[in-house]
Amino acid sequence: MAEMNSSVKIETRNLHLYYSSFHALKDINIAMKDRQITALIGPSGCGKSTFLRTLNRMNELIPNTRTEGRVMLDGEDIYQPTTDVVSLRKRVGMVFQRPNPFPKSIFENVAFGLRVLGIFSKREIEEKVEQSLKDAAIWPEVSDRLHRNALSLTLGQQQRLCIARVLAVEPEVVLMDEPCSALDPIATLKIEELMQELKKNYAIVIVTHNMQQAARTSDWTGFFLLGEMLEYAPTRDIFTRPKDKRTENYVTGRYG
Amino acid sequence: MPTDNDKNIQEIRKKIALNKLRDHLFWIIGLLSTLIGFVLLFTLIIDLFIDGFPRLGWQFFTSYPSRFPEKAGILSAWVGTILVMIVTAATAVPLGIAAGIYLEEYGKKNWLTHLIEINMNNLAGVPSIVYGLLALGLFVYFLKFGESILTGGLTLGLLILPMVVIATRESIRAIPNSIREASYALGATKWQTIKDHVLPYSFGGILTGVIIGLSRAIGETAPIITVGALTFIAFLPSSLITSEFPFLSFKWLMDPFTVMPIQMFNWISRPQTAFHINAAAAGIVLLLMTLFMNGFAIYLRYRFRKRIKW
Numbered sequence: 001m002a003e004m005n006s007s008v009k010i011e012t013r014n015l016h017l018y019y020s021s022f023h024a025l026k027d028i029n030i031a032m033k034d035r036q037i038t039a040l041i042g043p044s045g046c047g048k049s050t051f052l053r054t055l056n057r058m059n060e061l062i063p064n065t066r067t068e069g070r071v072m073l074d075g076e077d078i079y080q081p082t083t084d085v086v087s088l089r090k091r092v093g094m095v096f097q098r099p100n101p102f103p104k105s106i107f108e109n110v111a112f113g114l115r116v117l118g119i120f121s122k123r124e125i126e127e128k129v130e131q132s133l134k135d136a137a138i139w140p141e142v143s144d145r146l147h148r149n150a151l152s153l154t155l156g157q158q159q160r161l162c163i164a165r166v167l168a169v170e171p172e173v174v175l176m177d178e179p180c181s182a183l184d185p186i187a188t189l190k191i192e193e194l195m196q197e198l199k200k201n202y203a204i205v206i207v208t209h210n211m212q213q214a215a216r217t218s219d220w221t222g223f224f225l226l227g228e229m230l231e232y233a234p235t236r237d238i239f240t241r242p243k244d245k246r247t248e249n250y251v252t253g254r255y256g
Numbered sequence: 257m258p259t260d261n262d263k264n265i266q267e268i269r270k271k272i273a274l275n276k277l278r279d280h281l282f283w284i285i286g287l288l289s290t291l292i293g294f295v296l297l298f299t300l301i302i303d304l305f306i307d308g309f310p311r312l313g314w315q316f317f318t319s320y321p322s323r324f325p326e327k328a329g330i331l332s333a334w335v336g337t338i339l340v341m342i343v344t345a346a347t348a349v350p351l352g353i354a355a356g357i358y359l360e361e362y363g364k365k366n367w368l369t370h371l372i373e374i375n376m377n378n379l380a381g382v383p384s385i386v387y388g389l390l391a392l393g394l395f396v397y398f399l400k401f402g403e404s405i406l407t408g409g410l411t412l413g414l415l416i417l418p419m420v421v422i423a424t425r426e427s428i429r430a431i432p433n434s435i436r437e438a439s440y441a442l443g444a445t446k447w448q449t450i451k452d453h454v455l456p457y458s459f460g461g462i463l464t465g466v467i468i469g470l471s472r473a474i475g476e477t478a479p480i481i482t483v484g485a486l487t488f489i490a491f492l493p494s495s496l497i498t499s500e501f502p503f504l505s506f507k508w509l510m511d512p513f514t515v516m517p518i519q520m521f522n523w524i525s526r527p528q529t530a531f532h533i534n535a536a537a538a539g540i541v542l543l544l545m546t547l548f549m550n551g552f553a554i555y556l557r558y559r560f561r562k563r564i565k566w
Contacts, residue, residue: 058441063365090443100434102453112452113442162438169442 009034009173009203010055015069017050017059024050026227028069032220034172037195037204039214039235042224042250048207049097051224052175055205056092057085073173090117093166097178099158101150101165106133106142109150109161113169128168136164137194156187163194174198176206180213192217211251215239223247304543308536316537320490321519325530330538332489333519336405337474337545339493339508340515343409344473348417349466355417356424356462361450380418387415388482396483403484405493406509411479416469423465427458460560467553471546477517488522489514516542 008031017025025047032038040048053059054071057078070077078088101109110129119125129146133139138160142153150161159179166174176195180188195204195217208214214221214235221238223231223246231238231247242248319329359376363369391411401407431454439449455462493511514522516538523535 056441058437061437061440086443086445088443089441094437094441096434096437096441098434100432100438102435102438103457112439112444115452116442116444116448165438165442 006033006036008032009074010205011072011075012054013070013072015051015054015071016067017047017054018066018068019062020064024227025054028229030222030229030232032203032205034203035199035201036219037199037206037217038220038222039218040205040207040222040224041209041211041214044209046224047227048222048224049177051229052094052177052205052207055173055175056089056094057083058089058094060085090169091171092173092175093169093171094175095159095162095166095177095179098182099155099162101153101158101161103149103151105147106150106153106161107146110165110168113165117169132164132168133161135167135198136160137190137197138164154187156183156190159183159187159191160194163191163198167198171202173203173205176204178207178209181209188213211239211253223250225250301543304536304539307533308538308540311533311537312540316534321488321522322490325528325534328523328531328534330516330519330541332492333514333516333538334541335492336408336485336489336513337515339405340408340412340480340513341470341474343406343509344412344416345466345470347410347413348420348469351413352417352420352466352469353424353462356421356428357450357454359421360425360428361446361454376418376421380422383478384415384476385478385482387411388479390414391479391483402510403486403512404510405513407483408480408485408513408515411483412473412476415476415479416473419469419472420462420466423469424458424462427461427465428454430461431457460556463560464553464557467549467556471549471553474545474549475517475542477521480515480518481521485514485518486512516545 011031012028015025015028016023028051040051042048050059054067055073059065059067067079069079071079073088073091077083102112104112107129110132111125114125114128119128130139130143133142138157141157142148142161150158153161159182163174163179180191183191192213195206198204206214206218218235221233221235222229223238223242223244225246231242231244233243238247239251242251248254316329317334318331319327320331321333322328359369359372363372388411391407391414395401395407395410396403401410435453435457436449439453444452489512493508493513520535520538520542523531523538526532
């Protein structure tokens with residue numbers, strides 16, 4: 001599955017992150033490729049979600065966070081003082097662990113991102129909302145009730161709505177922070193199928209606790225432990241012939 | 257040994273019986289305390305209605321105060337109350353909401369915001385007469401607003417400002433962080449997040465706080481007396497609407513005024529019983545105004561709670 005020749009989309013160099021005095025990420029160096037799915041695995045508290053949040057600078061919403069090193073998006077450091085965080089987040093979208101739709105109508109959930117982009121034409125918004133809902137494979141389920149409150153949907157539908165909301169902004173990278181951990185197996189399967197579709201157009205980085213999910217869906221896998229990335233390789237290699245003993249122990253379920 | 261065991265069981269039974277008795281006792285005490293408050297309030301209201309209700313009528317609402325109790329009315333008082341409330345709301349609401357947003361969303365958690373926070377919580381408990389003194393010095397003498405509607409409104413605005421700030425902060429804090437994150441992750445700015453999400457979702461709570469603040473202000477007497485509201489006003493403030501461009505006039509802001517509680521205070525301090533009846537009638541009107549506002553606040557809270565569930 002892993003294509004070696006695909007171009008690098010996001011690359012980190014000597015990335016460190018501190019919460020006050022706690023050293024949460026230690027010297028992360030990783031090159032994630034465009035139009036591929038990169039999975040980040042590891043036990044709870046290993047820093048994988050924190051790492052994901054450095055990629056769109058969401059970590060900055062937590063007070064007393066300090067980042068060192070570089071994160072390159074298309075070869076450009078996003079931690080430069082001149083970087084516009086707001087436009088960075090339009091390029092790097094994020095899907096969260098618990099579905100977090102706005103308590104508004106299904107239509108408004110998607111339309112908000114478009115208005116943020118500065119699109120105000122009613123027709124254009126309607127078209128893009130429909131397209132995004134189709135891309136997120138939720139359109140047939142909601143097309144007849146676009147103006148119902150998004151919280152009336154099932155959790156699985158809410159999560160796909162959240163994906164549609166991200167897609168509407170037309171990002172280049174989609175970050176997913178354990179997007180299926182609150183969902184049942186069928187809803188999970190739908191999201192995984194959707195990821196394979198989205199991969200054609202986006203770079204996807206997914207944090208997951210579910211090893212099968214990483215094995216099923218991703219092209220590349222990074223294993224995190226205690227703030228360090230111990231191993232990063234094509235998914236097949238991580239699961240069949242890991243180089244590090246600790247990775248082997250984790251993927252075979254011997255700890256974590 | 258069976259006898260020992262029996263003894264034990266008896267002891268446990270005794271204990272349970274004692275606990276049950278305590279439970280009953282507390283139930284009775286609780287009920288009595290509730291009843292005392294309720295009965296007292298109820299008696300008060302009934303008494304007010306018996307005294308004042310026959311006095312209520314068209315004439316009572318459309319007459320100025322008078323030397324003759326049967327001719328006196330509350331026209332200048334209720335108009336004054338409404339105008340003062342407009343000024344109060346116009347100052348306390350935008351200032352309070354803006355301060356609440358700043359403290360919750362923008363202000364970094366440092367010693368300065370802590371200090372503001374502690375002050376804010378204490379300000380809500382400052383006796384209203386102290387606000388009256390502050391307003392007398394600031395608005396009447398220093399800013400030379402005089403004993404006007406503007407001064408009265410600003411004074412009460414100052415009084416309920418902490419309440420509005422606290423209500424705003426609490427409603428904003430009730431919004432889960434995941435909603436803010438969702439908005440930021442889409443590339444929304446802080447202001448877009450606040451304007452499109454934080455404020456609309458906390459609107460019900462904020463409005464409830466505002467109305468409860470206003471319904472407290474409407475009954476305040478002490479600070480209004482301090483800043484010099486008159487007790488006998490036989491004319492209305494200048495009209496809001498004029499025949500000339502721009503058709504709106506703000507001259508009324510600088511006019512002298514009286515409000516409902518002061519009118520009541522004035523009547524109650526007179527020797528004639530007929531004036532006391534007038535005071536009771538005005539009390540009914542004031543009570544209904546407050547009840548109506550509180551009822552509206554409860555309705556809003558109920559409606560917004562039902563609409564948004566996390």
